[in-house]
Amino acid sequence: MKALVLAVCMAAAAAAFPAAAADRFVRVDLAIDLETGRLSGDAEAPDGGMMLIRVERPPLAKADMPFDGYIGPEGALLPLSAGWLPPLPADADGWRVSVATPAGYLAVPYPGGMVERSAAGAVARFDLTRVTARAPLVVGPYEMTERQAGEVTIRTFFTAANAGQAESYLDAATEAVATLAAKIGPYPYDAFAVVETPLPVGLGYPGYTLVSGRILPLPFMRGRSLWHEISHVWWGNGVFVDYANGNWAEGFAVFFADYALAEREGAAAAREMRYDWLLEYDALPADEDAPLRAFTSKSHGGAQAIGYGKAAMALHMLRRKLGAEAFDAGVARFWQDNQGKVAGWADVEAAFAAASGQDLSAFFDRWIDERGAAPADPADADYHVFRHLADSERILTLRASYAGDGFELRGLEGAPGSEGELSAALSPLGAPRSGGVPVYVGSAAALGAELDRAPPETGVAAIWAAMDASGRPALAIAAEDIDAVRALAARGRHYGRWSWLVVGEGGRPKSGRWTPGK
Numbered sequence: 001m002k003a004l005v006l007a008v009c010m011a012a013a014a015a016a017f018p019a020a021a022a023d024r025f026v027r028v029d030l031a032i033d034l035e036t037g038r039l040s041g042d043a044e045a046p047d048g049g050m051m052l053i054r055v056e057r058p059p060l061a062k063a064d065m066p067f068d069g070y071i072g073p074e075g076a077l078l079p080l081s082a083g084w085l086p087p088l089p090a091d092a093d094g095w096r097v098s099v100a101t102p103a104g105y106l107a108v109p110y111p112g113g114m115v116e117r118s119a120a121g122a123v124a125r126f127d128l129t130r131v132t133a134r135a136p137l138v139v140g141p142y143e144m145t146e147r148q149a150g151e152v153t154i155r156t157f158f159t160a161a162n163a164g165q166a167e168s169y170l171d172a173a174t175e176a177v178a179t180l181a182a183k184i185g186p187y188p189y190d191a192f193a194v195v196e197t198p199l200p201v202g203l204g205y206p207g208y209t210l211v212s213g214r215i216l217p218l219p220f221m222r223g224r225s226l227w228h229e230i231s232h233v234w235w236g237n238g239v240f241v242d243y244a245n246g247n248w249a250e251g252f253a254v255f256f257a258d259y260a261l262a263e264r265e266g267a268a269a270a271r272e273m274r275y276d277w278l279l280e281y282d283a284l285p286a287d288e289d290a291p292l293r294a295f296t297s298k299s300h301g302g303a304q305a306i307g308y309g310k311a312a313m314a315l316h317m318l319r320r321k322l323g324a325e326a327f328d329a330g331v332a333r334f335w336q337d338n339q340g341k342v343a344g345w346a347d348v349e350a351a352f353a354a355a356s357g358q359d360l361s362a363f364f365d366r367w368i369d370e371r372g373a374a375p376a377d378p379a380d381a382d383y384h385v386f387r388h389l390a391d392s393e394r395i396l397t398l399r400a401s402y403a404g405d406g407f408e409l410r411g412l413e414g415a416p417g418s419e420g421e422l423s424a425a426l427s428p429l430g431a432p433r434s435g436g437v438p439v440y441v442g443s444a445a446a447l448g449a450e451l452d453r454a455p456p457e458t459g460v461a462a463i464w465a466a467m468d469a470s471g472r473p474a475l476a477i478a479a480e481d482i483d484a485v486r487a488l489a490a491r492g493r494h495y496g497r498w499s500w501l502v503v504g505e506g507g508r509p510k511s512g513r514w515t516p517g518k
Ligand SMILES: [Zn+2]
Pocket: 228, 232, 249, 250, 253
């Protein structure tokens, strides 16, 4: 369904509503009706020009493209392209918005805004500017919790199903905001909110993050993923990305969140993460390699190995080259010089060069503009350089089986189901194809006789990467019924960095890696 936006300009209204001279905001007052799927209201420009706003969308269940917008009993999501904000006149500073919602629902205010509740419903009030107006308008059957953390208001907007998670999210977000502010510079907005969505996403916007209600209860979301999204408030939504010149923000988010947490855990965890980056890049087919400057977004696995892993490794190498003090000064400078602006890799280089007094062009040419990695060097035993792995450092992981090359089924004794049933259950691995990855399915004993290794843990079902008798990388699946085969084949995709996954009694997964060189 298309947005229906009616625009009626009536300058005559100015006399009735004289605007204060200092008030350069476009006033926008909206109300949402979740039963009819309609957002309606009006807007008034600083010069008194009026405009009616009306947007209609189907409910989520009927929305083919939910990111184009939906309005219904599960709430609403309206991107800017839906037209819920009128165009901003050149002489206006931003929009001053109110959104009225019926009882039981809340609209999420932009940072700096607030929510007023009454028996009839609620009104969210907030201002936004050209720079901050990037996020969709989000409405849901939310319970809001709130905590003041210094200058920053931390909020959660969760449905009743996840309301029990709110306190732990307030704790985690408060800590992440304080830690990152100390490292980078003051948090750039008045508020940070974690907002639940029925959509299967985790997305960061200026001052808030939208997270799937299904992922919210998972420990990694409250940990590493939340820190990652909060670091994007600085990197990507505080300094914005100049996509034409490469997306540096993912590497920064990984380095300041995921990697910083690993460093806090200890040297071994940090080393393991650096190894992960090298291992992921090492598995990349040569024709998928590209310079870091060409990375814009995570469109496929190869892009992730470069835009996330290689970029974070480049920052690690830069810090080792400059020393922590000059590196931190460069980070602070990059933030101060570019906050609220669009920046590219050239601005990253300029900030670190100015802060360190060094010419960094050779370093940036090598790691940002050129593709590739340094040659394998086992003497770099702690993986401080972005390089290829030696044979002795490689391990078999589940990732290779999900590269899209299809599979060749090898049913062994104890395989649960016919060839047709097993092939259908293995569809997450692609299509059955002669020359695809050999996938052995059978009892643990039969698999043990056929393959060179098995997981060190036991459980009710298992999937692992192994070598077959002819020395080909293969996949092994031990399961007692066809549903378990299907579940393991689907789940293995999310365990690509691991060598094996064992499901214990009660469904608890355990995963691990083979030792390099074995
Ligand atoms: Zn990210």
